[in-house]
Amino acid sequence: MRPLRNVIYIQTQNSWLHKDNDNLVLKVEKETKARVPIHKLQGLVCFGQVTISPYLMAHCAENGITITFLNMFGKYLARVEGPVSGNVLLRRTQHLTGHSIEKSVAIAQTMLTGKLYNQRYVIRRYCRDYGEQISDKNVLAQLQTAEKRLTRCLTQLSDCKGIDTLMGREGEAAQVYFGVFKHLIRQPDFEFDTRRRRPPTDPVNALLSFCYTLLTHDCRSALETTGLDPASGFLHQLRSGRPSLALDLAEEFRPMVDRFVLSLINRKQLFIKDFETLPNGSVTLKEEPRRTLLAAWQDRKQDTLLHPWFEETVPIGLLPWLQAQVLARFLRGDCDSYVPFLWK
Amino acid sequence: MQTFEPIFLSRLQHYLFCPRQFALIELEGVWAENQWTAEGQVLHKKVNQPDQQKRGAIRTAWALRLANEELGIEGIADVVEYHKQENGTEIPYPIEYKRGKPKTHRADEVQLCAQALCLEEMHGITVPDGALFYGEVRRRTAVVFDTELRNLTQETIAACRMIVQTKLTPKAIYKSKKCSRCSLIDQCHPKGFHKSAAAWLAEQIKED
Numbered sequence: 001m002r003p004l005r006n007v008i009y010i011q012t013q014n015s016w017l018h019k020d021n022d023n024l025v026l027k028v029e030k031e032t033k034a035r036v037p038i039h040k041l042q043g044l045v046c047f048g049q050v051t052i053s054p055y056l057m058a059h060c061a062e063n064g065i066t067i068t069f070l071n072m073f074g075k076y077l078a079r080v081e082g083p084v085s086g087n088v089l090l091r092r093t094q095h096l097t098g099h100s101i102e103k104s105v106a107i108a109q110t111m112l113t114g115k116l117y118n119q120r121y122v123i124r125r126y127c128r129d130y131g132e133q134i135s136d137k138n139v140l141a142q143l144q145t146a147e148k149r150l151t152r153c154l155t156q157l158s159d160c161k162g163i164d165t166l167m168g169r170e171g172e173a174a175q176v177y178f179g180v181f182k183h184l185i186r187q188p189d190f191e192f193d194t195r196r197r198r199p200p201t202d203p204v205n206a207l208l209s210f211c212y213t214l215l216t217h218d219c220r221s222a223l224e225t226t227g228l229d230p231a232s233g234f235l236h237q238l239r240s241g242r243p244s245l246a247l248d249l250a251e252e253f254r255p256m257v258d259r260f261v262l263s264l265i266n267r268k269q270l271f272i273k274d275f276e277t278l279p280n281g282s283v284t285l286k287e288e289p290r291r292t293l294l295a296a297w298q299d300r301k302q303d304t305l306l307h308p309w310f311e312e313t314v315p316i317g318l319l320p321w322l323q324a325q326v327l328a329r330f331l332r333g334d335c336d337s338y339v340p341f342l343w344k
Numbered sequence: 345m346q347t348f349e350p351i352f353l354s355r356l357q358h359y360l361f362c363p364r365q366f367a368l369i370e371l372e373g374v375w376a377e378n379q380w381t382a383e384g385q386v387l388h389k390k391v392n393q394p395d396q397q398k399r400g401a402i403r404t405a406w407a408l409r410l411a412n413e414e415l416g417i418e419g420i421a422d423v424v425e426y427h428k429q430e431n432g433t434e435i436p437y438p439i440e441y442k443r444g445k446p447k448t449h450r451a452d453e454v455q456l457c458a459q460a461l462c463l464e465e466m467h468g469i470t471v472p473d474g475a476l477f478y479g480e481v482r483r484r485t486a487v488v489f490d491t492e493l494r495n496l497t498q499e500t501i502a503a504c505r506m507i508v509q510t511k512l513t514p515k516a517i518y519k520s521k522k523c524s525r526c527s528l529i530d531q532c533h534p535k536g537f538h539k540s541a542a543a544w545l546a547e548q549i550k551e552d
């Protein structure tokens with residue numbers, strides 16, 4: 001398997017990054033804080049006030065290391081990337097495939113199959129691990145019902161003939177899933193009633209939103225390294241500036257992110273005091289706990305899982321890259337369908 | 345007049361190693377830097393500066409650009425020696441540097457023969473033989489461009505041309521000995537796609 005290289009998250013304000021021979025050097029107030037060999041990197045993600053020397057940018061661009069700038073809350077600002085990778089035939093096929101409603105629906109359907117399958121896994125796994133500790137029989141019944149309804153949505157996906165109906169099923173599944181999500185949280189301080197974006201107004205939603213941003217970033221990089229066009233999706237509509245395909249690819253991994261968020265809360269890696277509410281009512285994670293989260297995110301990527309299609313054990317951090325490969329190979333005619341990652 | 349894009353001499357050996365590897369590199373721009381390719385480049389650096397030198401009856405040219413328009417191939421020869429004959433003509437003698445040792449398959453010979461075909465067209469002269477220099481054994485192996493090798497070389501060029509024109513990447517045929525040495529194994533997934541993906545997925549959903 002290809003080596004898993006690191007994404008480095010820089011969130012110390014007023015950091016200055018530059019290149020010294022083959023190392024990346026991080027300075028704060030002229031003091032060197034870190035030094036990393038550049039060849040070990042896959043990407044740099046900068047939060048807020050971080051500046052980078054043009055020579056380091058050029059070096060990263062040449063070596064396929066992408067640099068992403070986000071604001072303090074994880075909102076996308078800008079990105080520096082090297083020349084488009086050489087796979088023009090792949091991109092052309094991707095765009096032609098996108099023109100065909102039928103083919104787009106087929107791909108979108110398999111991607112959502114992955115998402116719903118993995119959502120169901122989150123619930124199943126919880127019942128398996130904690131089922132006996134759930135004293136409230138009503139809660140247990142709700143979880144079991146949700147599981148059954150997800151199974152039904154899952155099997156109905158294959159009947160969908162258009163993106164709209166697919167989205168409809170997906171929305172239904174999301175209601176079922178997030179309807180019982182509160183039961184998976186075992187720290188009473190953290191309340192959750194429904195999934196809320198733009199802006200998140202409670203800690204759980206804030207965590208979900210933040211981690212989905214990290215996920216989308218990883219998916220986008222994976223697509224770029226594979227030579228696919230991250231902006232041209234099948235499920236998500238094309239919109240200038242939107243990485244539609246990265247959002248498509250992220251779908252099957254969202255439940256994994258949900259479980260990651262749950263474990264941060266349930267294992268008491270994060271506490272309610274780690275969040276603050278801004279004047280507009282949006283909730284965000286404070287700087288120090290965010291460091292904890294990013295470190296846990298990096299650790300999580302080192303964990304391994306069985307990839308059922310390849311029948312190989314792979315680091316979680318490589319999954320988006322592997323799935324981008326599956327998509328590329330499908331588009332180039334190596335197999336008869338895209339297969340999502342199924343979490344077992 | 346031929347209008348097709350030339351095929352690089354160095355790609356012929358990719359085809360002979362594995363047609364799919366050729367297609368992944370040529371059509372899909374897939375490239376993996378690994379130890380194998382990195383070392384190859386270091387070795388090549390020494391001979392990559394265009395230069396020439398004369399010693400006695402031999403004039404040596406380094407990093408010489410070659411092409412055969414009719415066959416649609418081009419590339420760079422590591423070294424071409426021009427051997428002066430008694431009648432005053434010069435006969436080119438291509439030498440290609442290879443890391444490692446002589447191989448059982450004929451990829452290196454084909455690449456060298458293709459260079460000879462270029463030199464023949466460029467100089468309007470027959471090039472009867474050349475040599476491969478293997479880094480590991482530090483020895484020249486003489487190669488005669490006989491009919492059999494010439495035919496194999498022409499067939500290889502034609503097969504490469506076919507892939508370039510149809511733009512179809514051949515399916516992977518997994519052979520553990522070969523694939524484990526292949527620098528593109530991670531992008532090729534030779535083992536991954538032997539089953540029907542649609543059927544597999546349907547099966548997984550049905551299971552429970």
Ligand code: SF4
Pocket residue numbers: 361362363364365368516517518519522523526527528529532533534
């Ligand atoms: S991995 Fe095997 S099948 Fe794939 S390109 Fe390499 S040698 Fe050919």
